[in-house]
Amino acid sequence: xxxxxxxxxxxxxxxxxRNAMAFRHNWMVIFSGFVEPVLxxxxxxxxxxxxxxxxxxxxGHTVSYAVFVxxxxxxxxxxxxxxxxxTFNLFYKLRYARTFxxxxxxxxxxxxxxxxEVMWAIGRGSLYSVGFVIVMLALGLVASPWAILAVPAxxxxxxxxxxxxxxxxxxxxxWQDLDIIQLALQPMFLFSATFFPVxxxxxxxxxxxxxxxxxxxxxxxxxxxxxxxxxxxxxDVAYLAVMGLIGVTxxxxxxxxxxxx
Amino acid sequence: MTDSIASPPIxxxxxxxxxxxxxAVDGIDFEVAAGEAFGFLGPNGAGKTSTMRMIACVSPxxxxxxxxxxxxxxxxxxxxxxxxxxVPQADNLDLxxxxxxNLIMYARYFDLAWSEGRKRADELLEFVxxxxxxxxxxxxxxxxxxxxxxxxxxxxNQPDLLLLxxxxxxxxxQARHLVWERxxxxxxxxxxxxxxxxYMDEAEQxxxxxxxMDKAKIAAxxxxxxxxxxxxxxxxxxxxxxxxxxxxIDGRLDGLADRVELLPxxxxxxxxxxxxxxxxxxxxxxxxxxxxxxxxxxxxxFLRLTGRSLID
Numbered sequence: 001x002x003x004x005x006x007x008x009x010x011x012x013x014x015x016x017x018r019n020a021m022a023f024r025h026n027w028m029v030i031f032s033g034f035v036e037p038v039l040x041x042x043x044x045x046x047x048x049x050x051x052x053x054x055x056x057x058x059x060g061h062t063v064s065y066a067v068f069v070x071x072x073x074x075x076x077x078x079x080x081x082x083x084x085x086x087t088f089n090l091f092y093k094l095r096y097a098r099t100f101x102x103x104x105x106x107x108x109x110x111x112x113x114x115x116x117e118v119m120w121a122i123g124r125g126s127l128y129s130v131g132f133v134i135v136m137l138a139l140g141l142v143a144s145p146w147a148i149l150a151v152p153a154x155x156x157x158x159x160x161x162x163x164x165x166x167x168x169x170x171x172x173x174x175w176q177d178l179d180i181i182q183l184a185l186q187p188m189f190l191f192s193a194t195f196f197p198v199x200x201x202x203x204x205x206x207x208x209x210x211x212x213x214x215x216x217x218x219x220x221x222x223x224x225x226x227x228x229x230x231x232x233x234x235x236d237v238a239y240l241a242v243m244g245l246i247g248v249t250x251x252x253x254x255x256x257x258x259x260x261x
Numbered sequence: 262m263t264d265s266i267a268s269p270p271i272x273x274x275x276x277x278x279x280x281x282x283x284x285a286v287d288g289i290d291f292e293v294a295a296g297e298a299f300g301f302l303g304p305n306g307a308g309k310t311s312t313m314r315m316i317a318c319v320s321p322x323x324x325x326x327x328x329x330x331x332x333x334x335x336x337x338x339x340x341x342x343x344x345x346x347x348v349p350q351a352d353n354l355d356l357x358x359x360x361x362x363n364l365i366m367y368a369r370y371f372d373l374a375w376s377e378g379r380k381r382a383d384e385l386l387e388f389v390x391x392x393x394x395x396x397x398x399x400x401x402x403x404x405x406x407x408x409x410x411x412x413x414x415x416x417x418n419q420p421d422l423l424l425l426x427x428x429x430x431x432x433x434x435q436a437r438h439l440v441w442e443r444x445x446x447x448x449x450x451x452x453x454x455x456x457x458x459x460y461m462d463e464a465e466q467x468x469x470x471x472x473x474m475d476k477a478k479i480a481a482x483x484x485x486x487x488x489x490x491x492x493x494x495x496x497x498x499x500x501x502x503x504x505x506x507x508x509x510i511d512g513r514l515d516g517l518a519d520r521v522e523l524l525p526x527x528x529x530x531x532x533x534x535x536x537x538x539x540x541x542x543x544x545x546x547x548x549x550x551x552x553x554x555x556x557x558x559x560x561x562x563f564l565r566l567t568g569r570s571l572i573d
Contacts, residue, residue, distance in 0.1 A: 011339075011372070018366050022357035098353040104319055105347040106370035106418075107339040260319055261280070 009252075011108045015116025016123070018103075033084055034128050037077040038135055044195060045069040045141075055197065057228050063143060070141040071150065071222040072194040074132045078154040079161045079214055082125035083185065086165030087178050090117055094169065100259055110259055114252040118162045125158030126151070136225070144227030153224055153237075157217035160240040163247025164213065170254035188214045193222075213243055268331025269294050270422045270453045271316055275325035278311045285311040287477035288325065295421075298444075298454040300464045300471030302559060304569070307474040309457035310350055313426045316455065317347050330421070343371060346415030350426040350457075352407045354399045360410060361386065361395040364417055371418040378417070385413040389443060405436030412443065423447065425456035429463060441466055461559035473559075473566055480566040485559055492565040493557030494519055496535035500528045500542065500549040510547070517541045522564060531561070 023030075049065035056062050093099040100113050133150060136142050168181055192215040198206050209215050220236035223229050271293040278286035286308040293299040301309040314320035315327055318334040318341050327334060329341045355363050361382050368378025386392040389409035394402060402410065408428065415423060428444065429437040444467055448454055458464050464471050465485045473480045473488070481488055498518065502510060510528055514521050518530035518538050528549075532538045535554030542549065563569070 011370075014370055017369055018355070018358075021362055021366055022355070025357065025359075097356050098351075099355060099357075101319075101349070102353040102355065102367075102414075103370060105317055105342060105345070105349070106367065107343045107372065108370045109339055260321060261314075 009109065009111040009115040011112040012114075012116035012119060014108050015103070015113050016120050018099075019117075019120045030124070030127070033080050033124070034077065034131050036080065037073040037128070037132060040076075041066070041070055041073050041132075041135070041139075045073070048195075057197070057222070057226055059228065061226070061228065063226055066139070067141050067143050067226060068197075068222070069195060070132075070136050070139075071225040072192075072218040074129055074136065074150065074154055074225070075157050075214065075217040075221040076189055076194065077128035077132050078125040078157040079185075079189075079217065080125070081128040082121045082158040082162035083165040083181075085121035085124045086118065086162045087169050087172075087181055090121075090166055090169045091172050091175075091178060093117075094255075095172075100255070104259055110256040111252050114166065114255050115248060118159070118166050118248050118251070121162035121165065122155060122158040125162065126155045129154030129158070142225055144225060144229075146223075146227055146229050147225040150221050150224045153217075153220045156237065156240045156244070157214075157221070159244040160213055160217070160247070163244040163251065165247075166251035167247040167254070170251055170258065188212050193218055213240065216240055268328065270330060271299075271455060272328045272331075273312075273325065274327075276312070276315065276322065276327050277324040278308070278315060278320065279323045284477050286315070286323075289472075289474075289477075289479045291472055291479065291482065293422075293453060293455055295453055296448075296451050298448050298456070298467050298469045300468035301455070301457040301474055302459070302461065302464045302468075302471050302563070303457075303474035304459055308477040309474055310426055312474075313424055313455070313457055317345060317424055318342050343418065344421045346418065346420035346423040346452075348408075348411050348415045348423070348425040348428055350430070352411050354407060354410060354414070356399055358399070359395070360391060360397050360399060360402070363399060363410065364414055367414045368417045373418070381417055381419075385416055388416075389413040390439075403436075405432050405439070408432060408436065408440060409443070412440065416447070420452065422453045422455065425454065427457055427459070429458075429460070437463075461563070464559055471559075473563055475563075475567045475569075481562065488559060488562045489557045491562075493561035494531040495533045495557060497555050497557050497561055498530040498532060498535040498538045498542075499551075499553045499555065500530065500547075501526065501551045502528070502547075502549050513545065513547065514542065517545075520565075529561070529564075531557070 045066040052065040054062040055065055055068040057068065103113050104110055130151060172178055192209060192212050198209055201209060216236045216239045220233050223233045269292050273289060273291050275288045275290060276286055277288055301312060303309055311320065315322055315334065316329055318338040321335065330344060332341055334341055355366065358366060364382035364385055365378040368381055386395055389412060391406060391410055394406065399407065429440050432440065444454065456467065468485060470484050472482045481492065483491065511523065514528065514530065518532040520531040522529040530538050539552050539554065
């Protein structure tokens, strides 16, 4: 089949409604993904932070270790929420529940379903970020009024990872493949300047880390919450936006060729 | 439904569907008129489901011309699907939602207001006799109930055309009759039905007109009565012989009927008078284990056209 241009997905909101309806039966699961970064913040941010005290953030400024770690965990929580939804849950719907086969028999098209799923995943990531930023405020870890933009920045991080997750999930054949995705995320979470600055790496490795999407997300959110705002952040925004757009396009094209046989 | 007079609900000309080298539908022509119950009868693999999926606008046409409500599915997919009800071969109800929620959510997919969706959901649950199971999870329903819920779901948008892919396969006789009865009511309300089946009784019960499909092609077309008249006889005499005698029958029944069909487990004599043929068999000294006179059916039509039974 020739690839037609993708239709504008005006009915994507229907998938959000559907997921919200299903979610009401199973709302407890949302907490597991939220609690984890908060625990990291308490355990490492404050625990290790009591040993490290301050950390330099580029332009001569130093911040407390907890202030340094918190935005990284905020970006990570956006990633976690988005990626969990767009990998495990999407795979279940695609492979086992056959949810989309029923959906695409209606005026809701494959493009609507894809974008709707991505938006839902962003929503879950955003919920985590908002919860996390409230924790940060409560603990006095916000160092700049720019932090007001940290929430939309986290939504952008969620978009990039939701789209990446959805695109990857279209290639997944079995549950074990999802573990591979998790396996790739784990080192990215640990080493994307989450817990220590990227300056500790040798130049080649540093370049590699700087090209990972989570590093970009962390750099962006950290810049906003610590007040280290510069033009570099626009680069992060562009990176994440492009990644999200590519991901969602791949996901829609692959789902279409898979569902519209 | 203003365009239903001008253009038929479904029209196919030289319709082809290929999957790589496999030709699933090989240049078929048919037309379904408004208000009609139209059947695709054939064994598994005949191309029925592929045809249905193309009509449902979820499978691109390889070549030929297909219009649904006079429109091209490739261009007007969403618009066409908005007027269709689809009952797929395998139930794909939403397992994460309750029975009632399945219907309400489906109404949303058709852009109906929540209040309208709830109203229709309750009406339809009553129509398919599932109102008492409204709050249950779908997984707890029996096969027949799931099928009824799938049919109710397909009616949520009050479709002009209902597509049913093997609506009663896998159901017990009671459940089948309940489904047939509900479909018959819909037909009386003027809903156009297009259904696939490999059950001849289902086709005879429900279809005004049908095509017999075999090996991706249409082998014959007509009303059940026409097809039986053309390809079968008024009556059929079924004889069963002891297994070891069956091969020796060949030739000994010649001239007793219009046509004789030797099957592995029985012999069919096509004749206008079954009783007379049975007497003639006895006069030739043959003693079948059992003999049964029945009327000609679509099963006989299929056997005549393809040399094979509908259900292998």
